[in-house]
Amino acid sequence: MRRGGAAGEAAGACGRRARSGGRAWRWRRRRPVREVLFFPSPPSCIEALLAEAAGPGAAARPCPCPLPRGDCSLSRLLRRLLSARRSLELCLFAFCSPQLGRAVQLLHRRGVRVRVVTDAQYMTLRGSQIGLLRHAGIQVRHDQESGYMHHKFAIVDRRMLITGSLNWTTQAIQNNRENVLVVEDAEYVKPFLDEFERIWEEYNPINYRFF
Amino acid sequence: MRRGGAAGEAAGACGRRARSGGRAWRWRRRRPVREVLFFPSPPSCIEALLAEAAGPGAAARPCPCPLPRGDCSLSRLLRRLLSARRSLELCLFAFCSPQLGRAVQLLHRRGVRVRVVTDAQYMTLRGSQIGLLRHAGIQVRHDQESGYMHHKFAIVDRRMLITGSLNWTTQAIQNNRENVLVVEDAEYVKPFLDEFERIWEEYNPINYRFF
Numbered sequence: 001m002r003r004g005g006a007a008g009e010a011a012g013a014c015g016r017r018a019r020s021g022g023r024a025w026r027w028r029r030r031r032p033v034r035e036v037l038f039f040p041s042p043p044s045c046i047e048a049l050l051a052e053a054a055g056p057g058a059a060a061r062p063c064p065c066p067l068p069r070g071d072c073s074l075s076r077l078l079r080r081l082l083s084a085r086r087s088l089e090l091c092l093f094a095f096c097s098p099q100l101g102r103a104v105q106l107l108h109r110r111g112v113r114v115r116v117v118t119d120a121q122y123m124t125l126r127g128s129q130i131g132l133l134r135h136a137g138i139q140v141r142h143d144q145e146s147g148y149m150h151h152k153f154a155i156v157d158r159r160m161l162i163t164g165s166l167n168w169t170t171q172a173i174q175n176n177r178e179n180v181l182v183v184e185d186a187e188y189v190k191p192f193l194d195e196f197e198r199i200w201e202e203y204n205p206i207n208y209r210f211f
Numbered sequence: 212m213r214r215g216g217a218a219g220e221a222a223g224a225c226g227r228r229a230r231s232g233g234r235a236w237r238w239r240r241r242r243p244v245r246e247v248l249f250f251p252s253p254p255s256c257i258e259a260l261l262a263e264a265a266g267p268g269a270a271a272r273p274c275p276c277p278l279p280r281g282d283c284s285l286s287r288l289l290r291r292l293l294s295a296r297r298s299l300e301l302c303l304f305a306f307c308s309p310q311l312g313r314a315v316q317l318l319h320r321r322g323v324r325v326r327v328v329t330d331a332q333y334m335t336l337r338g339s340q341i342g343l344l345r346h347a348g349i350q351v352r353h354d355q356e357s358g359y360m361h362h363k364f365a366i367v368d369r370r371m372l373i374t375g376s377l378n379w380t381t382q383a384i385q386n387n388r389e390n391v392l393v394v395e396d397a398e399y400v401k402p403f404l405d406e407f408e409r410i411w412e413e414y415n416p417i418n419y420r421f422f
Binding site: 034036038040093143145146147148149150151152153163164165166171172174175176177178179181185187188191192195199 | 245247249251304354356357358359360361362363364374375376377382383385386387388389390392396398399402403406410
């Protein structure tokens with residue numbers, strides 16, 4: 001599957017219940033999500049996905065645009081992001097995709113605690129979503145270093161890591177060869193959570209130096 | 212561990228043997244490697260590492276340079292690469308690090324089958340290792356697309372995936388915030404192997420179009 005391919009899916013979205021001895025419900029531990037997404041992903045309509053995530057009543061009218069709305073790497077990435085219920089940590093070199101920007105704003109409106117760390121130089125590029133996120137009330141911090149803050153990862157509800165080569169830009173999503181891993185194994189998630197908290201504190205504005 | 216930090220190690224480098232019933236040696240299946248490396252990694256001397264990998268006799272004289280030679284993210288990444296015995300697939304947007312270039316050439320000289328896929332625009336940058344690798348006889352293929360070949364992954368002996376945000380440049384290694392995952396779970400490795408083979412065939416020079 002060359003364009004918008006997805007591979008390596010190893011778990012369903014929900015835990016499964018099994019009857020145990022006819023007496024009690026027992027929760028079976030579901031297998032951790034292990035998914036690999038490859039890009040480029042073709043241009044696609046995400047209105048139905050966003051409306052579904054916004055809750056009942058929002059999906060009143062189908063979008064009239066001619067873009068396909070089937071399964072693709074972008075839709076899979078969005079579904080993973082939109083599964084957030086409590087928290088979303090974003091550590092992103094470049095964030096210019098309006099589609100991903102709308103998804104993050106939707107989560108913020110839904111009450112998910114969103115925190116964003118980004119690169120100081122790239123956040124000022126034309127098309128950057130960072131200003132819009134700040135305007136919406138989302139917390140954003142950035143580096144003050146000569147090197148790039150080049151990470152491209154997200155952590156959903158402190159249990160699911162989304163990471164890879166993909167910058168969150170339309171150019172990367174639609175034109176580049178890219179990969180994204182979706183990972184729930186704690187051995188990968190925990191170090192990234194620690195890295196996020198470390199960077200978050202380091203980039204606290206009270207530490208800014210004005211040269 | 213902010214600079215050159217490594218976390219999430221979950222396995223030793225070698226399988227372990229256990230005596231079973233006093234009669235036979237039995238190989239216990241070792242746990243898959245699961246390691247996360249964070250960058251920047253401080254400048255360090257890798258001569259001892261390369262000499263050790265080159266085989267007996269090569270480590271005759273210690274390097275006189277003043278750089279530290281202890282454990283760091285770069286040395287860990289190098290150890291993983293240098294563990295290759297049969298094959299190494301590289302799918303790299305930018306490859307400008309002389310240290311990583313020397314490691315790859317060493318593997319080639321040791322008889323490891325090395326194949327490199329890279330980005331057509333970035334391979335011509337000053338400092339690119341691609342020309343040196345080709346000169347050494349290593350097979351290199353590149354894209355012919357308008358989008359970037361933006362992957363940054365390696366596959367060692369078809370069983371270990373090394374992937375993340377890190378471009379293989381000294382700038383990225385020593386100055387940027389970056390991550391690298393080292394992964395042996397087949398659910399992640401297999402899709403990347405398939406992606407490599409797909410791209411390798413697609414970028415076969417017999418398919419080049421001369422505009």
